[in-house]
Structures are given as structure tokens and as C-alpha cells.
């Protein structure tokens with residue numbers, strides 16, 4: 001088989017892996033790989049840092065998506081061509097409900113499609129819904145590890161600043177369409193903001209692939225706009241949860 005265009009890998013490179021862990025941050029790929037047995041770096045190209053390792057002897061791929069839907073859609077498409085059918089996103093996030101605390105883990109059942117890329121896969125009426133069994137494994141993982149977690153709907157935006165209604169910016173202006181949007185999502189019981197799950201869920205649901213997403217809370221937007229917590233501690237908890245979910249899925 002030819003190498004896929006962006007990731008630069010062939011099916012043989014993945015050694016039969018069918019499950020991928022997909023963080024946004026490229027540097028996180030390496031940190032996750034260190035929890036696997038015999039990790040090797042397969043490629044580092046653009047925002048895609050790709051590792052292969054083993055979890056209880058099953059091959060697992062880790063591939064960063066970069067920030068946002070367009071690069072996520074490339075990673076998912078090319079990984080699917082290479083044999084990946086299950087995608088576990090592990091991200092960071094901003095909570096918008098007052099009862100959610102920094103350091104909690106949020107498991108997304110579905111996402112509000114505030115992205116553009118998902119519309120290249122399915123019309124806006126199509127739900128950005130996670131895979132039930134894959135998401136259940138994430139919930140079970142959090143429960144078994146005693147991690148404080150919340151399960152619900154996520155708003156997934158193309159932008160970090162206006163799409164998430166941040167005013168503490170260069171211009172201080174948010175265009176009218178997004179003014180009041182955070183309050184509306186709060187009223188509609190949306191848990192949080194992040195930037196990749198709408199594309200990931202829509203694309204995977206439309207293509208018959210399985211996707212789930214969990215994220216560690218870096219900031220509670222009812223209290224402040226920009227995160228200032230210990231990023232690494234929050235990430236470590238989320239990584240522990242996603243690896244446990246992968247282990248549960250691979251043991252079935």
C-alpha cells in the first residue's frame with residue numbers, strides 16, 4: 001500500500017492496530033506513548049505526532065490532530081485508511097457550568113456543531129454523536145479510577161476566542177452572532193467548550209467509525225476566561241482515564 005499523504009505511513013507501520021488515541025496537542029502524543037509498552041515514534045509531520053505502542057499486547061496508535069476540525073479530519077481519514085476504526089480523543093477544555101471544577105473530566109455524549117469541517121461530511125441536521133459503547137467505556141474507566149467526571153453535551157467551536165465568547169482579547173469584541181452564546185449553551189445544559197469533537201463525532205458517525213471524547217477541565221468560564229491551572233496535572237488524569245478506556249475496549 002502507498003503511504004497516506006499527510007501522515008506518511010503505510011498499513012504495515014500500524015502493525016494491525018484498530019484503536020487510536022487522538023490528543024490535540026502534538027507534545028501530548030509522546031507523553032501518552034510513555035505509558036505504553038515498547039513505544040516507537042512512527043512520524044512527526046506538521047501537527048501530526050504519531051506513536052505506536054502496546055497495551056496488554058494489543059497495538060495502539062497515538063496521533064495528535066492539532067487544533068480544530070480541518071486537521072482532525074485529515075488525521076481521522078488517513079488513520080481510517082490505515083485500519084483504525086476506534087478513535088479516543090483526549091483533550092483539554094473549558095467548563096461553562098458552575099458545578100464543574102478545574103481538574104474534573106468531561107465525557108462528551110455529543111457535540112454542538114460550531115465547526116465548519118463537519119459540514120463537509122454530513123448536513124447540519126445530522127447529529128455530532130459519539131459512539132455509545134466507546135463512550136460507555138470512558139465512563140466506566142472514570143468510575144473504576146474514582147475520577148470526578150461529568151457526562152453530557154459539549155460545544156465544539158472552530159475558534160478559541162470569539163466562538164467561545166471570550167472578550168479578554170486584542171479587540172475585546174465578539175461579533176453579534178456569538179454575543180450571549182455562552183449563556184445560551186449554559187441554559188441548554190451544555191457542559192463545556194473544546195475544538196475537535198464536532199468534526200470527530202460527525203465524521204465518524206457518518207463513516208461508520210467509532211469515536212468518543214474525554215477532556216480535562218483547565219478553566220471554569222463562569223469564573224475566568226483564560227486557564228491558569230497546572231496543565232500537566234489535569235492532562236495526567238485525563239491520560240489515565242483514556243488509557244483505562246482503551247484497555248477496557250481492547251479486552252472485549
Ligand SMILES: O=P(O)(O)O[C@H]1O[C@H](CO)[C@@H](O)[C@H]1O
Nearest residue numbers: 023024025067091092194195
Ligand atoms: O488540549 P487539546 O486536545 O488540544 O484540546 C483543546 O485545547 C486546544 C485549545 O487550547 C483545542 O485543541 C481544544 O480542543
Ligand SMILES: O=c1cc[nH]c(=O)[nH]1
Nearest residue numbers: 092093094193194195
Ligand atoms: O477554554 C478552553 C480550554 C481548552 N480548550 C478550549 O477549547 N477551551
